[in-house]
Amino acid sequence: MPMAASDIERLIKDAMPDAxxxxxxxxxxxDHYLANVVSSAFVGKSRVQQHQMVYEALQGRMGGELHALAxxxxxxxxx
Amino acid sequence: xxxxxxxxxKTDIDQNEVMLFMKGTPVFPQCGFSAAVVQILNHVGVxxxxxxxxxxxxxxxxxxxxxxxxxVPQLYVKGEFVGGCDIIRxxxxxxxxxxxxxxxxxxxxxx
Numbered sequence: 001m002p003m004a005a006s007d008i009e010r011l012i013k014d015a016m017p018d019a020x021x022x023x024x025x026x027x028x029x030x031d032h033y034l035a036n037v038v039s040s041a042f043v044g045k046s047r048v049q050q051h052q053m054v055y056e057a058l059q060g061r062m063g064g065e066l067h068a069l070a071x072x073x074x075x076x077x078x079x
Numbered sequence: 080x081x082x083x084x085x086x087x088x089k090t091d092i093d094q095n096e097v098m099l100f101m102k103g104t105p106v107f108p109q110c111g112f113s114a115a116v117v118q119i120l121n122h123v124g125v126x127x128x129x130x131x132x133x134x135x136x137x138x139x140x141x142x143x144x145x146x147x148x149x150x151v152p153q154l155y156v157k158g159e160f161v162g163g164c165d166i167i168r169x170x171x172x173x174x175x176x177x178x179x180x181x182x183x184x185x186x187x188x189x190x
């Protein structure tokens with residue numbers, strides 16, 4: 001069952017209020033997304049930890065109703 | 080998750096310096112993300128063990144709990160979880176994957 005991009009964005013922002021989230025619907029099918037997430041919460045975290053934080057925010061939907069979500073995460077550029 | 084599944088996963092990871100849990104096999108991947116990781120590993124010239132989670136639902140669920148990571152593929156090097164498809168691809172593009180493999184003393188053959 002596909003998920004709307006706006007729902008993905010909302011869940012991430014609920015967990016990381018300062019996050020800048022950009023979601024691309026890669027195939028226009030509402031099922032294959034790329035999420036680019038920038039948040040100060042990622043400072044000092046490894047890539048694995050950053051992705052785990054996003055998965056956590058999605059509350060188990062990843063791998064379930066959300067089939068394909070490519071992730072790019074980063075901390076805000078300093079300055 | 081039963082202890083046996085955990086044990087099997089641990090044995091796989093312990094016995095293969097580079098271990099990939101994937102959908103399908105390296106020769107016939109059944110998912111684009113798994114295929115991408117296989118391609119990268121072949122390109123950097125490492126030998127790797129693999130497990131096909133599609134033929135084993137216990138491992139498929141078990142591996143997600145094992146590392147608290149909801150998706151497959153998952154790559155482990157010397158017992159340590161390195162990442163899924165996005166992270167492997169990012170590391171490869173930045174040259175960090177080869178660097179990490181070399182630092183961990185994993186043999187590589189020129190592709």
